[in-house]
Amino acid sequence: QQQPQQQPQQQPQQQPQQQPQQxxxxxxxxxxxxxxxxxxxxYDCIYLYHISRTLKILSIIDFICTxxxxxxxxxxxxxxxxxxxxxYGAKYYKTNLIMIYIIFNILNILGKIYQVYYGIKYNYVxxxxxxxxxxxxxxxxxxLCYNFNDxxxxxxxxxxNILNILxxxxxxxxxxxxTV
Numbered sequence: 001q002q003q004p005q006q007q008p009q010q011q012p013q014q015q016p017q018q019q020p021q022q023x024x025x026x027x028x029x030x031x032x033x034x035x036x037x038x039x040x041x042x043y044d045c046i047y048l049y050h051i052s053r054t055l056k057i058l059s060i061i062d063f064i065c066t067x068x069x070x071x072x073x074x075x076x077x078x079x080x081x082x083x084x085x086x087x088y089g090a091k092y093y094k095t096n097l098i099m100i101y102i103i104f105n106i107l108n109i110l111g112k113i114y115q116v117y118y119g120i121k122y123n124y125v126x127x128x129x130x131x132x133x134x135x136x137x138x139x140x141x142x143x144l145c146y147n148f149n150d151x152x153x154x155x156x157x158x159x160x161n162i163l164n165i166l167x168x169x170x171x172x173x174x175x176x177x178x179t180v
Contacts, residue, residue: 046172052090059086105138
């Protein structure tokens, strides 16, 4: 009689714990560090990151344009501080600095309204066109600033730790490497 051969029982294989990937680069070892951003707020943080980048670029452009006004009238030198508040507010996710940048853009709109009025009064088409475009751009910047502040307030209510992660130069599409 032939006895059926017993097959050894297969035990479920345990998944090894995932070790950080090592990258060798000219004698220096780099370890891949997992992203620390909570997944439930990741899309909000990516959206906030992109608005922050856009506001930083626009505030630098505003700073350059405002700096050029110094050559027309030097007492306007204090206005250069206001776009830089927008830059640092966007960089460090600070709502109070963004509010100062909103005030700057409201002042900018008022100045451009005067420019358009002056263009209409003396029939300067160039002033009318440039002033009108500047008003639209400043209105768009104000809208971005309000969206930025609302998203920061929403995230700070849900989890204050997220703002600390964002303020520490978090980038959504970049692998983080630690040099050993």
